[in-house]
Amino acid sequence: xxxxxxxxxxxxxxxxxxxxxxxxxxxxxxxxxxxxxxxxxxxxxxxxxxxxxxxxxxxxxxxxxxxxxxxxxxxxxxxxxxxxxxxxxxxxxxxxxxxxxxxxxxxxxxxxxxxxxxxxxxxxxxxxxxxxxxxxxxxxxxxxxxxxxxxxxxxxxxxxxxxxxxxxxxxxxxxxxxxxxxxxxxxxxx
Numbered sequence: 001x002x003x004x005x006x007x008x009x010x011x012x013x014x015x016x017x018x019x020x021x022x023x024x025x026x027x028x029x030x031x032x033x034x035x036x037x038x039x040x041x042x043x044x045x046x047x048x049x050x051x052x053x054x055x056x057x058x059x060x061x062x063x064x065x066x067x068x069x070x071x072x073x074x075x076x077x078x079x080x081x082x083x084x085x086x087x088x089x090x091x092x093x094x095x096x097x098x099x100x101x102x103x104x105x106x107x108x109x110x111x112x113x114x115x116x117x118x119x120x121x122x123x124x125x126x127x128x129x130x131x132x133x134x135x136x137x138x139x140x141x142x143x144x145x146x147x148x149x150x151x152x153x154x155x156x157x158x159x160x161x162x163x164x165x166x167x168x169x170x171x172x173x174x175x176x177x178x179x180x181x182x183x184x185x186x187x188x189x190x
Contacts, residue, residue, distance in 0.1 A: 025066075029113065032110070033112070036112045037067055037115070070116060077110075077113075078117065078136045079137075080135065081103075082106075082140075086139060095146075096144070097189045099140070099143060100166040101182070103136075108170070141155060141159050143162075144156070144158040166189070
C-alpha cells in the first residue's frame with residue numbers, strides 16, 4: 001500500500017500509444033470509408049484510437065490539419081493505384097488509359113476520401129503539395145509526355161485534357177449524374 005489508498009492494486013502507466021499520428025490518420029481513413037469528412041469530428045477520431053480528445057492536438061492543431069493529412073494520404077493512395085495500373089498496362093496509350101480507369105475506380109471505391117483530396121482548402125497548407133507535385137501528378141505528366149512524343153501535341157495540354165476527362169467522369173458518377181459502370185468508362189477512355 002502507498003501513501004494514497006486509491007493506488008492500491010493500480011499500476012501507474014505512462015502515455016504510450018506507439019505512433020499516435022499514424023494511428024489517428026488510419027482511424028480518419030477508416031471513418032472516411034463510412035462517412036464524409038464534414039460528419040467526422042476530432043473527438044470521434046480520438047475515441048476510435050482509444051485516446052483522449054486532447055491527445056489529438058499534440059499532432060494536429062485543428063480539424064483542418066487532420067483533414068490535410070488525410071488528403072495527403074489519399075493522394076498517395078491514388079498515385080499508388082494509378083502507378084500499378086499503368087505499369088501493368090504496358091505501352092504508353094494503354095498505360096495512360098489504365099491510369100485514368102484507376103483514377104475513376106479509386107474515386108468510386110473511396111468517395112469521401114476522393115472528395116476530400118480535391119476539395120479541401122487545408123491541403124494547400126499540407127507538407128505535400130497538391131496533385132502537381134504528387135506521384136499521381138508525376139504519373140499523369142509522364143504518361144502525357146509519352147503520348148505527346150508519339151502522337152504530337154503539348155504534354156501539359158494533354159495532361160489537363162486527360163485529368164479533366166477522368167475527374168469529370170468520376171464526379172458525374174459520384175454525384176449520380178451518370179451510371180457508375182466501369183464498362184462505360186472503358187468505352188469513354190478507349
